[in-house]
Amino acid sequence: GAVVSQHPSRVICKSGTSVKIECRSLDFQATTMFWYRQFPKQSLMLMATSNEGSKATYEQGVEKDKFLINHASLTLSTLTVTSAHPEDSSFYICSGQGSGKTQYFGPGTRLLVL
Amino acid sequence: AQTVTQSQPEMSVQEAETVTLSCTYDTSESDYYLFWYKQPPSRQMILVIRQEAYKQQNATENRFSVNFQKAAKSFSLKISDSQLGDAAMYFCAYRSGYPDMRFGAGTRLTVKP
Secondary structure, eight states: OOOEEEEOSEEEEOTTOOEEEEEEESSSOOSEEEEEEEOTTSOEEEEEEEETTSOOEEOTTOOTTTEEEEEEETTEEEEEEOSOOGGGOEEEEEEEEOSSSOOEEOOOEEEEEO | OOEEEOOOSEEEEETTSOEEEOOEEEOSOSSOEEEEEEEOTTOOOEEEEEEETTOOSOOEETTEEEEEETTTTEEEEEEOSOOGGGOEEEEEEEEOSSSOOEEOOOEEEEEEO
């Protein structure tokens, strides 16, 4: 199957700082990328959908000014958590979708805000 | 709105035995896709199997097979000859023409040696 990478896998930061998470599709072109958030023992919650070269579409309740998403190329999307606070601590997962109907997921990034 | 329901928060199976995980969904669409993803302790989401709604034949991938009942909007996953490595959270997912997927709440599968 297709491979999606995420970097970093784990990040710890101080409250008030910004954190950038990268998501790359390694062997396919992801025309659409998705960002999810997963709380412990819960399902994935879609945060936003982005198409290459376009502005991301955010789900209701997700602050677009806090979670900045850039999808500058067909293989790279970034999520920047701006002015992070402890309540932003979570597991963030990206996925990419090419021409098919299947999403391929990255390994996730664990964010801890102190 | 489309919803996906997994009514079994936890399931347990003996190694080498067979287990079936349930999933139902609600939709008014006629063309859609269904998926089962596995999330082991590493938390990497792994595609287990997918089913196109227009296909009547149930999808099969080695020890994994589905029972797709379109009229009943049911999509169960059967794992045969269960292995210790099958222990994980299993998520059922649905998507139609709109690209994003809807996930169920998940079923935690434990495999007993």
